[in-house]
Amino acid sequence: MMQKIRHTPVAPTRTQRLAPGGEIDAHRHDDHQIAYASRGTIAVTTDAGSWIAPATRALWIPAGTVHQHQAHGELDLHLVGLPTTDNPLSLDKPAVLAVSPLLRELIVAYTRAPSNDTPPHHNLRAVMLDQLALSPERPLHLAVPTDPLLRELHDILRTDPSDNRSLDDLGRQIGASARTLSRRLRDDLGLTYPQWRTQIRLHHALILLADHTPVTTVAHHCGWSSASTFINVFRRTFGHTPGTRLTT
Incomplete structure (x- = not known):
């Protein structure tokens, strides 16, 4: 608050x-x-x-x-x-x-x-x-979940966007099944887990890119398997590649 x-x-x-x-x-x-x-x-x-x-x-x-x-x-x-x-x-x-x-x-x-x-x-x-x-x-809004379990999951993913564990594995850490978390994500945010995780990663990627972090490093820190995969996701979302510098 x-x-x-x-x-x-x-x-x-x-x-x-x-x-x-x-x-x-x-x-x-x-x-x-x-x-x-x-x-x-x-x-x-x-x-x-x-x-x-x-x-x-x-x-x-x-x-x-x-x-x-x-x-x-x-x-x-x-x-x-x-x-x-x-x-x-x-x-x-x-x-x-x-x-x-x-x-x-x-x-x-x-x-x-x-x-x-x-x-x-x-x-x-x-x-x-x-x-x-x-x-x-x-759709570049990163909503704050209201559900306590989702807030716990949100904190894990924001702390380390490169965390590639499955929802089952993450659920075991916070004491909830993947099915429960998936249902609560749909009810709370209207998103699937992959959609939500991609939003979190893109938010973090934009911050790193603004600090002139190399694209390959951004891809690694944000959990994409390769720079090319990250570039494709970024281009689909923003309409340009992450290496594009738009300035006045």
């Missing part, structure tokens, strides 16, 4: 640079907010779990959501505040959105330009909102 929550009524629109490991502490806004990292990887944590996004993704943070930001790698963070009347995708929960090359440039330009009440500024905002409305949601 996050403590010392700040209340900042207006969500800011700005560009901010954070050093690796830098944080913006727990807070909430009365506005919606978009968080986009044109360099590095941004993680947003709420009581419901964590969302993480490389440069091909943006994070949607609904009004009133208590959240904190953390930088992985050198971070160029672009924040867009939107009033509650502007919700192009009608999302009421945090989400990861795909960012097209056009949307990327619009967000970067909008957050770097001084806020002003001029027609060009309004036009830029309107096109950005139109592009946001076309952005598909991506």
